[in-house]
Amino acid sequence: MPPVSPELISPRSARVAAARRLAKRNFRGKDRLFLAEGPQAVREAAGHRVGGDPTLVELFATVEAAERYADIIGAARDAGARVHLASEDVIGDISTTVTPQGLVGVCRFLDTPFEEILAARPKLVAVLAHVRDPGNAGTVLRCADAAGAEAVVLTDASVDLYNPKAVRASVGSHFHLPVAVGVPVERAVQGLKDAGVRILAADGAGDRDLDEELDKNTMGGPTAWVFGNEAWGLPEETRALADAVVRVPIHGKAESLNLATAAAVCLYASARAQRASGGCRSVTQS
Numbered sequence: 001m002p003p004v005s006p007e008l009i010s011p012r013s014a015r016v017a018a019a020r021r022l023a024k025r026n027f028r029g030k031d032r033l034f035l036a037e038g039p040q041a042v043r044e045a046a047g048h049r050v051g052g053d054p055t056l057v058e059l060f061a062t063v064e065a066a067e068r069y070a071d072i073i074g075a076a077r078d079a080g081a082r083v084h085l086a087s088e089d090v091i092g093d094i095s096t097t098v099t100p101q102g103l104v105g106v107c108r109f110l111d112t113p114f115e116e117i118l119a120a121r122p123k124l125v126a127v128l129a130h131v132r133d134p135g136n137a138g139t140v141l142r143c144a145d146a147a148g149a150e151a152v153v154l155t156d157a158s159v160d161l162y163n164p165k166a167v168r169a170s171v172g173s174h175f176h177l178p179v180a181v182g183v184p185v186e187r188a189v190q191g192l193k194d195a196g197v198r199i200l201a202a203d204g205a206g207d208r209d210l211d212e213e214l215d216k217n218t219m220g221g222p223t224a225w226v227f228g229n230e231a232w233g234l235p236e237e238t239r240a241l242a243d244a245v246v247r248v249p250i251h252g253k254a255e256s257l258n259l260a261t262a263a264a265v266c267l268y269a270s271a272r273a274q275r276a277s278g279g280c281r282s283v284t285q286s
Contacts, residue, residue, distance in 0.1 A: 009060070009084040011093060016086075019060065019094045019106050025160050028109075033057070034162035036105040036174075037095055039069050044172035045107045046075035054079040055175065058106035060086045060094060065102025072103065081105070096164040111161060112178035114153065114188070118195045120178075122150035124270055125192060125224040126263065129185045129238055131158045133230050138169025139260035140227060145173035147267035152177065153224075155185045189226070189241040197222040201242035202266050203234050204256050208246045210269055219273035225266045230259045 009016060021027040022035050036045045036056075048055040059076045063085055066073050076083050091100045117125070126144040131137050137159045144152050154161055161181050167174055180188075189199050202225055213219050226242060228234030239245050248257055248265050257265070 008063075009086050009090060011087070011090050015058070015084065016060075016090055016094065019058065019104065022106065023096050023164060025163070028160070028162050032109040033106055034109065034167065035094070035096070035164055036107050036167055037097060037103065037164070038101040038168070039065075039072055039103055040172045041167060041174075042069075042103045042105040043072050043075065044175040045105050046072060046079045046081070048110070048175040050108050050110050053108065054081065055107050055110055056081045056105050057108060059083045060091060060104045060106075062086060062088055062091055062102040069103060076105070097168070109162065110174065110179075111181045112151075114180040114183050114191060117151040117153070117178050117180050118191050120150065121195060121222075122197065122224075123222045123274060124149040124267065125151045125153060125197065126267060127153045127155065127185075127188055127192075127224055127226045128158045129155045129188075129226050129234065130229040131227060131259070133259075134159045134163035134165035135169045136230055136259045137161070137163075138166035138171075138173075140263045141166070141170045141177075141179065142173040143260060143264040143267055145170075145176045147264070147271045149177065149267060149271075152179045153183050153188050154179065154181045155188060156182045157185065185226075185238055186241065189224075192224045193243075195222075197224045198244075199224050199226060199242045200266070201226045201228075201234055201239045201245045202248070202262055203228065203239060203245050204247050205233075206245035206247035208244050210246050210248050210266065213244075213246060214269055214273060217273070219270050220276060221274075223270045223274075225263070225270065227259060227263050227266075 045056040094104050
């Protein structure tokens with residue numbers, strides 16, 4: 001197994017410079033590598049593989065973190081990653097957070113071709129169309145993971161899946177479910193429809209009410225939710241592609257829900273309906 005380097009890696013090391021530049025999207029795309037920070041993300045990365053190859057290729061850790069998270073260091077070594085001991089200054093130089101947690105991993109890209117997602121005949125999918133805020137994108141990915149969705153699709157108008165803020169916000173969910181990136185929204189919708197998936201656009205001005213849809217038992221089948229921009233929602237041409245435009249009812253005085261909260265409500269509503277008697281998962285998940 002590749003050993004932990006016996007000495008602190010130099011701040012001027014080529015390895016440190018190569019990791020540092022992954023904070024920028026153009027270098028991430030060129031190298032097809034991204035950063036995963038903190039014990040939860042690194043632990044998930046160490047146990048993940050892409051096409052048979054380990055996802056985690058390199059790990060930088062402070063001496064304190066290496067001692068505290070010895071199990072993660074061991075998992076990284078077992079995965080074949082090179083582990084470097086680093087000073088707090090080096091970790092701070094590589095990290096994109098204000099208060100680094102002492103572990104920064106370098107990981108291979110892990111997005112899945114859209115065709116593979118369609119071939120798996122997913123029952124619940126989140127489509128992020130025009131989502132520009134990386135924190136929201138990562139949080140929706142986490143919500144989709146928690147709700148049991150089988151895939152997430154980021155359209156070509158959405159934020160970079162590997163933006164450090166998106167990776168942090170997903171809290172390891174990047175490594176849990178297939179994600180397709182750069183898919184034109186029209187192709188995403190049509191492909192899912194052809195795969196037998198009903199398309200629901202989430203919009204505060206929708207003509208369908210989520211509570212009413214649940215009461216009418218219309219949500220037990222395969223479903224893809226399309227979520228839009230944080231500030232201005234979904235454009236009319238995107239709403240027109242959906243089978244229905246659904247609003248989350250506001251029972252109190254709040255003006256609206258933010259994107260991630262609305263996504264959680266919608267995804268969990270579908271998950272519950274699908275697991276109910278007669279839903280599309282009732283045979284395998286009773």
